[in-house]
Amino acid sequence: MNTITISLIGMGAIGLAMALFLLIAYKKLKVHEDPRIDQIDEILPGANCGACGYPGCRHYAEAIIKENAPINLCTVGGPDVTDAIGKLLGIEAEAITPPVAVVMCQGDESVAPRRAKYHGASSCRIEHFTTNGDKFCTYGCIGLGDCVEACQFDAMYMGENGLPVIIEDKCTGCGLCAEACPRDIIEMVPRDQKLFVLCKNKDRGALARKYCKVACIACGICVKNAPEGTMEMKDNLAIILDYKPLNDPEVGNLLQEKCPTNTIVYRE
Amino acid sequence: MSLFIIIIATVLVNNFVLSYFLGICPFLGVSGKASSAIGMGFAVTFVMTFTAAITWLIKYKILIPFHLPFLEYVSFILIIASLVQFVEMFLKKSVPGLYRALGIYLPLITTNCAILGMALLGSLRNYNFIENLVFGFGAGIGFTLALVIMAGIREELEFADVPKPLQGAGITLILAGLLALAFMGFSGMISGG
Numbered sequence: 102m103n104t105i106t107i108s109l110i111g112m113g114a115i116g117l118a119m120a121l122f123l124l125i126a127y128k129k130l131k132v133h134e135d136p137r138i139d140q141i142d143e144i145l146p147g148a149n150c151g152a153c154g155y156p157g158c159r160h161y162a163e164a165i166i167k168e169n170a171p172i173n174l175c176t177v178g179g180p181d182v183t184d185a186i187g188k189l190l191g192i193e194a195e196a197i198t199p200p201v202a203v204v205m206c207q208g209d210e211s212v213a214p215r216r217a218k219y220h221g222a223s224s225c226r227i228e229h230f231t232t233n234g235d236k237f238c239t240y241g242c243i244g245l246g247d248c249v250e251a252c253q254f255d256a257m258y259m260g261e262n263g264l265p266v267i268i269e270d271k272c273t274g275c276g277l278c279a280e281a282c283p284r285d286i287i288e289m290v291p292r293d294q295k296l297f298v299l300c301k302n303k304d305r306g307a308l309a310r311k312y313c314k315v316a317c318i319a320c321g322i323c324v325k326n327a328p329e330g331t332m333e334m335k336d337n338l339a340i341i342l343d344y345k346p347l348n349d350p351e352v353g354n355l356l357q358e359k360c361p362t363n364t365i366v367y368r369e
Numbered sequence: 370m371s372l373f374i375i376i377i378a379t380v381l382v383n384n385f386v387l388s389y390f391l392g393i394c395p396f397l398g399v400s401g402k403a404s405s406a407i408g409m410g411f412a413v414t415f416v417m418t419f420t421a422a423i424t425w426l427i428k429y430k431i432l433i434p435f436h437l438p439f440l441e442y443v444s445f446i447l448i449i450a451s452l453v454q455f456v457e458m459f460l461k462k463s464v465p466g467l468y469r470a471l472g473i474y475l476p477l478i479t480t481n482c483a484i485l486g487m488a489l490l491g492s493l494r495n496y497n498f499i500e501n502l503v504f505g506f507g508a509g510i511g512f513t514l515a516l517v518i519m520a521g522i523r524e525e526l527e528f529a530d531v532p533k534p535l536q537g538a539g540i541t542l543i544l545a546g547l548l549a550l551a552f553m554g555f556s557g558m559i560s561g562g
Binding site: 104107108111112114115116119120122123126127130131132156 | 427431432435436437440443444447448451454455458459461462465472473
């Protein structure tokens with residue numbers, strides 16, 4: 102017999118022996134678990150993304166049964182999963198609409214000039230912490246795609262202009278990309294929000310304008326034109342306090358038009 | 370070499386964690402609380418002792434008689450993986466609290482380099498069966514010792530005023546380095562251990 106055959110037989114025998122040993126151990130040591138945990142585990146998407154707050158789908162399934170965790174935490178599965186679990190357990194819960202990720206930066210290469218050329222490891226996080234990015238704007242997108250890499254649902258890609266693009270239909274709202282971004286440029290927003298301030302720059306207006314053509318320069322025109330209490334200026338940046346009144350097409354389009362740097366965008 | 374010297378050598382002088390730097394992942398990951406450190410230590414000791422016994426048998430009763438020494442790595446990994454599976458089932462059944470506390474680190478014992486390192490070192494040193502068994506047991510106890518010392522220090526550290534940039538992983542790594550330095554005091558006590 103040649104060496105290969107002997108190796109195969111030898112390893113096969115060892116493997117078989119261990120398998121038998123484990124099989125016997127499994128029979129003896131089987132733990133009786135609530136069968137519903139398995140059933141819930143099967144309903145859950147199995148992405149183990151952690152959006153529900155538990156380390157994985159299995160842990161969430163256990164938490165539902167043992168700790169009475171709410172059944173609507175899975176944003177990935179959305180209402181379908183919540184319904185299915187609810188049916189299984191005989192309870193009803195209001196399904197939540199998952200949020201959607203939005204890239205709060207429009208500073209592509211044509212509008213946000215670079216101050217240097219970065220040659221380090223291809224990771225936003227590393228570039229951010231070692232060199233603070235290669236653009237003048239130190240709040241904007243670095244463009245190396247840590248977020249795209251973090252996305253488990255193929256809902257993102259790097260656009261040709263060097264900014265990540267989110268495919269909203271595929272976005273499950275798990276928030277992994279927002280976590281991956283070292284500059285917190287990606288935000289999870291409600292799906293029905295239509296008006297966005299697409300900038301994170303907190304520099305003073307003159308500087309911000311120099312660093313990026315579409316930066317918020319903190320002129321305050323939007324705050325003056327928006328319904329009271331819906332927007333305010335904070336740290337040289339316009340922020341939205343209450344998005345619902347701003348969804349009105351008239352208000353939204355007005356604000357978009359008035360913004361001198363096109364930072365404010367109204368999406369129908 | 371007497372069995373006693375093997376024990377002293379593996380537990381103190383050539384401690385697997387603090388002088389060979391094997392098994393650092395659980396050493397840093399599970400040393401937050403003394404109770405789970407002890408549990409992890411004993412789980413590893415158990416796996417190591419049985420791995421030492423079974424790998425010795427495999428090596429001298431199967432691999433060498435059939436001229437298959439190149440299968441050492443593969444078969445050792447197979448043994449370790451099976452034993453970890455067994456420990457996992459056992460803990461889930463009898464000590465569910467510990468099972469939850471160890472979490473992901475329990476299946477990760479499979480890939481714990483301290484265990485494969487122990488099996489390969491033991492095989493390299495041509496120990497006899499009893500010596501190899503003691504070597505495996507000693508390595509496990511040494512691992513437990515390192516883990517428990519670390520956990521003790523980290524529990525005290527909760528009350529210390531650690532500078533902000535060093536909090537968490539930073540101070541833990543510094544501690545691990547200091548602890549390894551302290552264990553270097555044992556070096557030279559036994560030659561060739």
